[in-house]
Amino acid sequence: MKTRGFEVVSSYENAGINLPVRSTEHSAGYDIEAAETVTLAPGEIKLIPTGLKAYMQAFEVLYMYSRSSNPRKKGLVLINSVGVIDKDYYNNPENEGHMYMQMRNITDHDVLVEKGERVVQGVFMPFLVADGDENTNKERRTGGFGSTGQ
Ligand SMILES: O=c1ccn([C@H]2C[C@H](O)[C@@H](COP(=O)(O)OP(=O)(O)OP(=O)(O)O)O2)c(=O)[nH]1
Numbered sequence: 395m396k397t398r399g400f401e402v403v404s405s406y407e408n409a410g411i412n413l414p415v416r417s418t419e420h421s422a423g424y425d426i427e428a429a430e431t432v433t434l435a436p437g438e439i440k441l442i443p444t445g446l447k448a449y450m451q452a453f454e455v456l457y458m459y460s461r462s463s464n465p466r467k468k469g470l471v472l473i474n475s476v477g478v479i480d481k482d483y484y485n486n487p488e489n490e491g492h493m494y495m496q497m498r499n500i501t502d503h504d505v506l507v508e509k510g511e512r513v514v515q516g517v518f519m520p521f522l523v524a525d526g527d528e529n530t531n532k533e534r535r536t537g538g539f540g541s542t543g544q
């Protein structure tokens with residue numbers, strides 16, 4: 395039975411994408427690699443593809459956190475602080491649920507991220523809803539990065 399996990403998106407099927415793994419017995423995070431080699435110019439913000447989508451149960455979320463080594467080792471920060479990957483992002487009609495890492499180069503030189511380099515880590519978590527939540531109108535997710543609302 396499938397409960398939660400990662401799959402390769404169809405456009406990266408034959409691109410040698412590694413499914414995320416936890417690097418030690420008690421690591422919370424599944425290390426997620428860059429699916430492409432990219433260069434970020436000084437100050438630049440780029441969406442780095444992972445080649446992955448994540449599936450999970452209702453009332454679960456996947457948080458993408460930066461690796462703590464990124465600022466000093468790479469000069470990179472996850473500019474949206476934490477990536478929130480919603481259950482209904484999976485297989486959305488716009489991009490199949492392809493997860494991106496929104497990284498910013500905080501150095502004054504180009505930063506190279508090579509394909510296969512671990513950049514962020516994904517942590518699955520349950521979440522709670524507030525009173526009256528069932529009475530509010532909800533739209534169907536069609537994409538990400540500002541797809542909801544006007
Ligand atoms: O770092 C991130 C953050 C989000 N997402 C995807 C998954 C998530 O389910 C979707 C929407 O994210 P969020 O709700 O944080 O962004 P938004 O600006 O509110 O966009 P939307 O209107 O599509 O909800 O975008 C990523 O791939 N990487």
Ligand SMILES: [Mg+2]
Nearest residue numbers: 539540541542
């Ligand atoms: Mg949103």
